[in-house]
Amino acid sequence: MILIGENINIMNKKIKFAMVERKKEIIQKIAIESKENGMNFLDINIGPARKDGPFLMEWIIKIIREVCDLPLSLDTTNIEAIKVGLEMEGERAMINSIQATEERMEELLPFVKKYNCKFIGLLLSKEGMPRDENERGAIAANFLAKIDEYGISHSLVYFDPIVLPVRFQQEQVVAVIEFMKMFKELFPDCNSTCGLSNVSNGALNELRGLINRTYLVMLWKYGLSSAIVDAYDKELIAIIKGEKENIKNLIWKAMDNEIDLKGLSEEERNYVKTVYILQGKSIYSDSYLKL
Numbered sequence: 001m002i003l004i005g006e007n008i009n010i011m012n013k014k015i016k017f018a019m020v021e022r023k024k025e026i027i028q029k030i031a032i033e034s035k036e037n038g039m040n041f042l043d044i045n046i047g048p049a050r051k052d053g054p055f056l057m058e059w060i061i062k063i064i065r066e067v068c069d070l071p072l073s074l075d076t077t078n079i080e081a082i083k084v085g086l087e088m089e090g091e092r093a094m095i096n097s098i099q100a101t102e103e104r105m106e107e108l109l110p111f112v113k114k115y116n117c118k119f120i121g122l123l124l125s126k127e128g129m130p131r132d133e134n135e136r137g138a139i140a141a142n143f144l145a146k147i148d149e150y151g152i153s154h155s156l157v158y159f160d161p162i163v164l165p166v167r168f169q170q171e172q173v174v175a176v177i178e179f180m181k182m183f184k185e186l187f188p189d190c191n192s193t194c195g196l197s198n199v200s201n202g203a204l205n206e207l208r209g210l211i212n213r214t215y216l217v218m219l220w221k222y223g224l225s226s227a228i229v230d231a232y233d234k235e236l237i238a239i240i241k242g243e244k245e246n247i248k249n250l251i252w253k254a255m256d257n258e259i260d261l262k263g264l265s266e267e268e269r270n271y272v273k274t275v276y277i278l279q280g281k282s283i284y285s286d287s288y289l290k291l
């Protein structure tokens with residue numbers, strides 16, 4: 001599993017300050033620590049960056065390259081900023097993301113072809129958010145037809161089914177799992193990814209890590225090939241690196257079997273209860289662990 005660190009992200013106040021005021025040390029520290037913690041990519045989320053996008057992208061890449069050699073995922077809807085990033089990074093860059101609309105695909109796929117770079121194919125069409133796993137499959141199939149028109153290798157695409165918060169959109173959390181169950185059969189040569197922390201947005205802070213980790217391990221069972229994750233969640237990284245086989249095996253078992261909670265430790269019980277929430281078997285509430 002390829003781990004993409006999410007922490008250089010303009011939605012965070014401190015990072016926004018560092019980007020606006022060009023305080024390079026704050027961003028460099030996160031880049032260094034993300035690599036130390038085991039990230040394989042860094043997501044550079046500068047938001048829509050309407051005015052300053054290309055300059056901001058150029059500055060960030062330059063200061064990250066002073067201290068860190070991880071490949072970058074260029075996370076912005078500003079096409080000019082993406083182009084600057086591609087010019088600097090070439091084929092080791094990843095575009096985050098290309099939306100599944102004619103306009104965006106036709107604008108950006110030529111750059112994928114030119115630089116032979118990876119890209120995230122966001123399963124968001126002109127009709128808006130997909131409503132279930134079948135709409136996700138249809139949008140991805142349409143995207144792939146476009147990719148073939150341009151003669152782009154399927155190995156460069158990372159489809160993102162769009163993860164939504166379990167607190168507000170529990171049925172969409174289930175739909176993404178259902179989509180991943182079909183993925184390998186429908187798109188055998190393509191990769192997959194997701195913005196994992198979206199799933200716990202709006203949930204209690206003390207639940208967020210647990211929800212994120214459980215969901216990642218569930219999607220992993222169906223072959224999820226990468227994810228944008230919190231580079232400071234040491235527990236999550238340990239599970240993915242194979243250092244917590246007991247937790248991984250418990251989550252995978254709980255997905256297919258009724259588990260007797262009585263014989264489990266509190267930590268194990270919490271993971272199993274979270275599986276049931278993310279499968280839609282129990283309804284999410286902030287107090288679900290206590291029930």
Ligand code: THG
Pocket residue numbers: 006007009011012045075096097120122160162163194195196197198201228
């Ligand atoms: N798909 C793709 N790219 C994406 C997303 C996606 N990029 C952005 C986002 N979604 C993934 N990145 C994050 C980064 C942070 C958080 C969620 C997703 C987050 N942060 C906490 C918050 O804002 O409350 C904590 C911030 C902090 O540390 O203070 O939730 O879906 N292709």
